Amino acid sequence: MDENGFWAMIEAAWGVAGGKAKPRQRLSEGKLSEGRAYALQEVLEEEVVPALLERLDALSADELLEFDRILERKLYDIDRADIQERTDGSDDGFLYCRGFIVGMGRAYYEAVRANPDRAITDAECEQMCYLSWHLYHDKFGEMTPSGISRETCSNPAGWPPDSKPDAAPDAAG
Template sequence: MDPVSEQYRPAMSWDRFWQLIDRLGVTEDGRVDCADLDDACEDLAATLAEEPVEQILGFGERLAEALFTLDRAEFGTLPVLGLTAPGGSPFPQSDDGFLYSRAAVVAAGRRTYESVLGHPERFAPFTDLHAEAVLHIHEEAYEQATGEECDHLTVHDYETCSNTAGWPELAR
């Protein structure tokens, strides 16, 4: 656990976060039609909008922490499944693609998420999946609940290479 996590406790428990994620209905292999996932994310945002604002923001915090934890070179340097670059070399993940693949791992649920940690070979099948809609669930829920745009910044930055412990070769 990083020092930020030790000092900050989101309003939402991990158990509640994963219960809500299970409502997305993504299979453990992460295979879901993008349109279905978009609709499921909209439905989850509507459900989450019924919760107190602290819980909505807590969901965003838990999501950011889960994505931050997966932000590691051992996952981000894997090639995209099924793609090759010109000349036949492996096709690297882009920064955004890696973020959306991490979101797909989270969307697949707690068991999949926990099984991937420390096992890059279990992350590899997610490199060609993009679950960007998951990133916006709490923002949409906040807007539905308050009528205002969500400008809350999460404690954990989940953009690619933000987890310096996960990318030690990039640490300055």
């Protein structure tokens, strides 16, 4: 499993839900209304995540671990104050917004990384954040920690000292 395989698995799961290529592309371009983005959120939660779970269930322990490590890194890399300002104020809410961003696929993820204004306020997908971690735990037991965290404010490069949301823990203490 590499990054291309990671994104291909997400795209294959979207394929089960009809792909929704046009609205997801419009979302990436910043041309989709929030209402339609929330409709995509519903498809992500109700159709895409179950299809992705089914595909992940067929992976070996090593492949599933690799998928989870890539997911963790993707969530970590967009753990940034400038993205959080656009999405949600709480630490859990921002994690779930990052789950939505990853779950929408590579084009949207890259669009938000490049331009946080492309993010949608309160569009969330909690399931996406720990899907592979829970599956790995259920099938194979505990995972060896990777050394990074998907939790909000864990990426010090994304959070200047005075930019952390009030609900997030202080990294120093």
